[in-house]
Amino acid sequence: MAITPQQVVFILISVLTLGCGLMVVLSRNLFHSALWLVGSFFGVAALYGLLEAEFLAVAQILIYIGAIATLIVFATMLTRGMMLGRMKMSNFQSGVSAVVAVLLLGLLVMVLLQVNWPTEAVPVPGDTIAMIGNAFVSAYVIPFEVVSLLLLVALVGAIMIARER
Amino acid sequence: MQQLLELIKDPSQIGPWFHDLLMSLGLSVELASVVGDVLGVLLLLIMVLTSAIFLIWLERKVAARLQDRVGPNRAGPYGLLQTMADIVKLLTKEDITPVGADRVSFNLAPALSVMQIIMVAAIIPIGAGVVAVNLNVGLLYFVAFSGLAAMGALMAGWSSNNKYALLGGFRVVAQLLSYEVPLIFTLLAVVLLAGTMNTNDLAAAQGVRYFGFIPGWYALLMPFAFVIFFVAALAEGERAPFDLLEAESEIVAGFNIEYSGMKFAWFFLQFFVNSLILSALAATIFLGGWQGPFVDQVPVLGIVYFGIKTTLVLFALMWVRATYPRLRIDQMMTFCWKVLVPASLVVVLLAAVIWKLPVSANIRALLLSGSNIVALVVTLGIIGSRLRKRVDRRQDALNAASAASA
Numbered sequence: 001m002a003i004t005p006q007q008v009v010f011i012l013i014s015v016l017t018l019g020c021g022l023m024v025v026l027s028r029n030l031f032h033s034a035l036w037l038v039g040s041f042f043g044v045a046a047l048y049g050l051l052e053a054e055f056l057a058v059a060q061i062l063i064y065i066g067a068i069a070t071l072i073v074f075a076t077m078l079t080r081g082m083m084l085g086r087m088k089m090s091n092f093q094s095g096v097s098a099v100v101a102v103l104l105l106g107l108l109v110m111v112l113l114q115v116n117w118p119t120e121a122v123p124v125p126g127d128t129i130a131m132i133g134n135a136f137v138s139a140y141v142i143p144f145e146v147v148s149l150l151l152l153v154a155l156v157g158a159i160m161i162a163r164e165r
Numbered sequence: 166m167q168q169l170l171e172l173i174k175d176p177s178q179i180g181p182w183f184h185d186l187l188m189s190l191g192l193s194v195e196l197a198s199v200v201g202d203v204l205g206v207l208l209l210l211i212m213v214l215t216s217a218i219f220l221i222w223l224e225r226k227v228a229a230r231l232q233d234r235v236g237p238n239r240a241g242p243y244g245l246l247q248t249m250a251d252i253v254k255l256l257t258k259e260d261i262t263p264v265g266a267d268r269v270s271f272n273l274a275p276a277l278s279v280m281q282i283i284m285v286a287a288i289i290p291i292g293a294g295v296v297a298v299n300l301n302v303g304l305l306y307f308v309a310f311s312g313l314a315a316m317g318a319l320m321a322g323w324s325s326n327n328k329y330a331l332l333g334g335f336r337v338v339a340q341l342l343s344y345e346v347p348l349i350f351t352l353l354a355v356v357l358l359a360g361t362m363n364t365n366d367l368a369a370a371q372g373v374r375y376f377g378f379i380p381g382w383y384a385l386l387m388p389f390a391f392v393i394f395f396v397a398a399l400a401e402g403e404r405a406p407f408d409l410l411e412a413e414s415e416i417v418a419g420f421n422i423e424y425s426g427m428k429f430a431w432f433f434l435q436f437f438v439n440s441l442i443l444s445a446l447a448a449t450i451f452l453g454g455w456q457g458p459f460v461d462q463v464p465v466l467g468i469v470y471f472g473i474k475t476t477l478v479l480f481a482l483m484w485v486r487a488t489y490p491r492l493r494i495d496q497m498m499t500f501c502w503k504v505l506v507p508a509s510l511v512v513v514l515l516a517a518v519i520w521k522l523p524v525s526a527n528i529r530a531l532l533l534s535g536s537n538i539v540a541l542v543v544t545l546g547i548i549g550s551r552l553r554k555r556v557d558r559r560q561d562a563l564n565a566a567s568a569a570s571a
Contacts, residue, residue, distance in 0.1 A: 005199045031323065035270060038316070058305045066312030070338065073319055077331070129301050129362065 010050060017043025030076050038069045052124045055132055175464045177294030180205070209297050213286045213438055218248045220437040224483055231487040258426035266423065267324035274324060275424070275431035278317030282438045284310045289445045290365040292455050292467035303364040304352050307446065308345070311401060314435075315341045318410075318420045321432070325423035333419030336494065337403075337410050343501040344400035344407075350509035351394040354516040355383050355450055364446075368454025375530045384451035386530055389537040389544075390512045391451045393505055395481070398443040400501070403436060405486040409494055440482055441475070448474035508544050515540065 020039035027033045041064040048057035125131065136144045172179055180201065187197035222237065222245060229236025237244030262271060288303045290296035300306055315338045322334020356362055359370040373381040384391040400407040411419040421432045448454060452474045455467030492500070519533045 005195050029267075031267070032269065035273075035320070054300060054302045055305070058302045058309050062305065062309035062312060065316070066309055070312075070316055070319065073316070073323075074338070077319075077323055127301065 227483045228487040255430045261425045265326040270324035274321035278435040281313040293464045304362040322420035347505035347509040348397040351390045371453040382453040389541040406489040444478035
């Protein structure tokens with residue numbers, strides 16, 4: 001079976017994503033971990049791009065890299081002790097987390113085996129973004145509104161905490 | 166020969182033509198598209214990077230003329246080779262890494278900020294259909310990648326192991342994140358009218374004529390939105406009066422203080438290319454992009470129109486930079502959150518309501534344009550009266566003090 005250029009790109013992106021993900025936990029400097037996390041997010045965005053899910057790819061960059069990663073980096077910078085010293089890479093919870101990790105792996109393997117994966121490429125509908133927009137204001141209007149309300153509450157709460165008294 | 170003429174007349178066909186050429190040379194479909202894409206990326210890269218060389222010369226020359234100076238005039242005709250000389254100088258300078266700096270992110274930060282701006286360049290349609298990536302989510306893509314600029318500055322500031330650099334990095338994040346809000350709201354208003362986020366379709370949607378002769382540019386339909394976009398773009402481009410991020414005369418430069426030589430130059434490259442990209446986007450989104458007379462018959466004219474519009478916006482950016490003093494950080498934040506954000510919300514509201522009114526398209530356009538101008542005048546009036554009151558208060562305090570001492 002000949003390898004198509006698309007598969008080459010997929011393998012490169014996967015290596016990037018998984019490698020960066022591994023470095024997040026292996027890096028001893030918390031700031032470096034955050035940067036590796038950005039790299040991993042980029043890889044996932046590229047995978048979405050490869051699947052022609054443009055909206056998801058861009059949203060991934062906008063939300064995970066533009067907002068969440070910046071927030072993590074900010075928080076890391078403001079916690080002085082974590083920035084300067086080299087961190088220990090394990091703590092007293094390592095036993096519990098090993099159990100959880102194995103359970104999660106089992107769950108994922110179960111899902112992998114049970115789902116009937118399509119082997120043929122299905123054509124992507126053209127204007128996905130308009131379809132997403134329509135879905136937001138028709139079928140999923142209540143979750144959509146609840147989420148916006150939640151964000152508003154978070155916004156007001158943040159201002160209430162931060163304001164001068 | 167005939168085919169070549171056709172290609173020059175309609176540049177959007179060059180891509181498919183090149184693809185067919187590669188296929189006829191015996192490449193498979195996939196390999197041909199990979200080769201085409203890689204060449205396209207290289208072309209875009211070269212275009213963006215070389216444009217910076219010219220932009221720096223232009224910026225210095227325009228600023229000099231506006232301030233009644235001559236500007237660079239020694240190297241080459243009109244000083245055109247000045248930037249080349251500067252590049253040679255920067256390349257030969259010592260590359261210093263401060264003691265205790267975080268090497269990896271110190272070296273990555275300039276690359277990240279240049280990468281970010283080149284990525285944005287991919288969605289700009291320079292002619293009808295002549296766009297590197299015809300993305301359905303074009304505007305969202307622009308917003309996503311312009312958010313990465315803050316990340317680059319933060320990395321540079323932190324890794325320099327210098328508290329002034331770190332403070333400068335925080336300033337950049339504060340300014341970029343704040344001004345992104347009004348910028349996105351104005352983009353939202355435009356998307357509401359056009360019903361698309363694709364930059365090429367946005368330019369195409371502005372081809373309608375109201376009353377038979379008025380072009381449907383969004384800058385004419387929503388002048389207030391254009392003004393807000395322009396001001397927010399000044400801040401996003403870190404230009405005067407919002408260049409307090411690198412105020413050399415007041416604070417020690419900013420996040421890039423520890424950088425030297427070519428790495429320092431990369432941040433400046435990002436700065437100049439950012440201005441170009443923002444003007445190109447303003448031209449595409451608000452001034453009709455490649456729209457113009459006879460563009461339907463001869464599509465190559467679109468590139469000329471687009472170039473003229475972009476240059477005009479860029480000139481306006483330079484004009485503001487050469488004219489106005491810079492703001493303080495508190496003024497910058499107050500202006501964003503108390504003026505621009507509410508104003509941009511008004512713009513979105515106007516667009517959403519008026520565009521759904523059951524009247525003819527001409528009347529709708531007239532209403533939208535009129536309400537925008539009214540909103541702009543009211544906003545300027547409110548700012549003016551507030552400022553006047555503050556000046557009066559200060560004058561009163563001064564009078565009272567001098568009366569007391571006398």
